[in-house]
Amino acid sequence: MxxxxxxxxxxxxxxxxxxxxxxxxxxxxxxxxxxxxxxxxxxxxxxxxxxxxxxxxxxxxxxxxxxxxxxxxxxxxxxxxxxxxxxxxxxxxxxxxxxxxxxxxxxxxxxxxxxxxxxxxxxxxxxxxxxRVDANEGKLSRLSYMILATKSTLASIFEPMPLEYFASFVADVLRESLFPRSVSILKDEGGHLKLLAGKMDVLPPREGIYAQAILPSAPVLDQGSAPYRAVLPIAEAETRLFCVLEWEDLPDGEMLHFLELLGNLASRALAINSLRSKNTLAASQASSGDFTILSLSSVLKALRDEGDRSRFLALAADVFLEMGQMSECLLSVWDGEHGGYALAEHRSGGVRDCSEHPVLRASRRCEVSRSLQPLYDLKHTPAAELLGSWGLDAASWKELEHMQYLVPIHDGKSVEGFVALASDSGVAPGEPQREALSIAAQFTGYEIRKFKS
Missing domain, CATH: 3.30.450.40 (GAF domain)
Structure with a gap:
């Protein structure tokens, strides 16, 4: 025996x-x-x-x-x-x-x-x-380890995290679960690929699998000689990531199935985090909108009750600064006595500028046209060009050169004035702020007519 x-x-x-x-x-x-x-x-x-x-x-x-x-x-x-x-x-x-x-x-x-x-x-x-029996025992042991890795991954992959951190997390999971020779995470930037995690001496060109409009959910395996490469796409809406893994030996079916499972989990995690971010933003905007509406109701009542023209204009300037969350304001209104639009208020960093400014000459108030917008971005349309289309020469007001936004003040028929705004932070006003500025401007246009000029 x-x-x-x-x-x-x-x-x-x-x-x-x-x-x-x-x-x-x-x-x-x-x-x-x-x-x-x-x-x-x-x-x-x-x-x-x-x-x-x-x-x-x-x-x-x-x-x-x-x-x-x-x-x-x-x-x-x-x-x-x-x-x-x-x-x-x-x-x-x-x-x-x-x-x-x-x-x-x-x-x-x-x-x-x-x-x-x-x-x-x-x-x-x-x-x-x-x-084969010995290899199957090894596969079962590795499968058990992959299940354990999946269990640990599920606890963290759905947590909100920046995209770069998310890519590093996925790369660590792949590295510790499948033991590839190398793992890299690439992001599709539209015209080229960007490396988010891992190391690559030369990034692949954006062609083949990297340029497909509809990406597969399963990994794509290169059947060439060693090192064997597999590309796992992870896509959600506009975000397209590619996990590139290399092995010395050809990966078996269990490894490719685990890759596909992880890719599906990562795609769902991206979708959930994107939805969470949108919900958070929507809630923030709704809260901001509610606060803006309440504030707008109070300030419009204050404008209606103000009977002194100078205090009315000072209050209007405060309203535009607060509603737009701006740091500088130029408020101009029609001045019939001087025949043009005169500077009524100039605030910069909370300080009132009392320096003299020439009147922007006009024979009469500008009429409201169909093309009049509630708010103009002066980066796209310079103030000199915009006011020039109204027949006004704004070159003498140097402050307009660094203003960012302009809001016409009108009553639906004629332009009673305008307010130019700028922000130190450079943050553009959100939709609720734009609507509040438009309402405040039109209300000011109606109320200023009570002061005959």
């Missing part, structure tokens, strides 16, 4: 290959024994030759095409085919449902040699089956 055990252990531990090699050494002058690994062939042993390389890139697919593509129906099959290679014109294929080994020969194997090879092929089958 001890002798039997040692023989079985020898065969299952790789002795089957040695037995096959020893047999071929007695029967053929030269041979190569190879096993497919993805698209390549790995040399296991040689007879009568000294191979210069141990991996034959792409040869697995070529040799496989020489034989029938039907699945193996018996535990051990032995077939022979002719190749197009002068150095190795003949090939034997030993295979079963879950294993495959090739033997390259320089001479065709006769029937007697094929018959004698059958028991050796059977020993190779036992060896391959034992290796």
């Amino acid at each position: 001890n002798n039997l055990y040692e023989q079985m252990d020898f065969v299952l531990s790789g002795g089957a290959l040695k037995s096959l090699t020893d047999f071929l050494a007695l029967r053929v002058p030269s041979a190569l024994i190879l096993v497919p690994r993805g698209a390549d062939l790995h040399i296991l042993d040689a007879v009568g030759v000294n191979p210069t390389q141990l991996i034959l890139p792409g040869e697995g697919l070529r040799l496989g095409s020489l034989f029938s593509s039907r699945p193996a129906v018996s535990p051990c099959e032995l077939e022979q085919a002719r190749t197009e290679k002068e150095e190795w014109p003949w090939v034997l294929r030993m295979r079963g449902p879950h294993w495959e080994v090739y033997v390259l020969l320089r001479e065709k194997a006769d029937e007697s040699l094929l018959d004698e090879l059958k028991p050796y092929a059977g020993m190779v089958r036992l060896w391959q089956q034992f290796q």
Whole structure:
């Protein structure tokens, strides 16, 4: 029994290959024994030759095409085919449902040699089956680890985080779960790719998978030679990320399934975080809008009750500064006595400027046209150009050159004045602020008519 055990252990531990090699050494002058690994062939042993390389890139697919593509129906099959290679014109294929080994020969194997090879092929089958069981145990162990990694990932991936931190988190999960040689996260910037996490000496061009309008949810595997590369797209609305992983060995189905699962989780996390951000912004805007409406109601009542023209204009300036959250304000109103639009208030950083400014001459009030907007962005339309279209020469008011926004003050028929605003922060007023400024300007236009000028 001890002798039997040692023989079985020898065969299952790789002795089957040695037995096959020893047999071929007695029967053929030269041979190569190879096993497919993805698209390549790995040399296991040689007879009568000294191979210069141990991996034959792409040869697995070529040799496989020489034989029938039907699945193996018996535990051990032995077939022979002719190749197009002068150095190795003949090939034997030993295979079963879950294993495959090739033997390259320089001479065709006769029937007697094929018959004698059958028991050796059977020993190779036992060896391959034992290796497969051992590999399956390793896969189950790795699968258990991946499930644990997924459990840990679920606890954190849906937490709100900036995109750069999110990319680093995903890269760490991939690195610790699948043990790739390298992992990088790329972001599609429209015209080019940007590196968010990992290291890449040269970024790939934005073509192929990186330029597809509709991205697949499963990883795309490059079937070329090692290092093997897989690209996992993660997309949500306008955000397009690509996880690029490389391995020395071809990744198996379990690893690709885990990649697809993680990609789906990451996409959902991006969607949920985006929705959360939109909801937060909407709530903030709604709260700001409610506050603006309440404030607007109070200030409009104060403007209506003010009977002194100078205090009315000072209050109007305060209203525009507060409603727009601005730091500087130029308030101009129609002055019939001087025949034009005169500067009524100038505030800068809370300080009132009392310096003299010339009147912007006009024969009469400007009429309200259909093209009149409630608020003008002076970055797009300079103040001199805008007021020039109204027939006013604004060049003498130097402060207008650095103003950012202009709001016409009108009563629906004629322009009673305008207010120019600027902010130190450069933050544009939001939609509720724009609406409040427009309402305040029109209300001021109506109320200022009570002061005949």
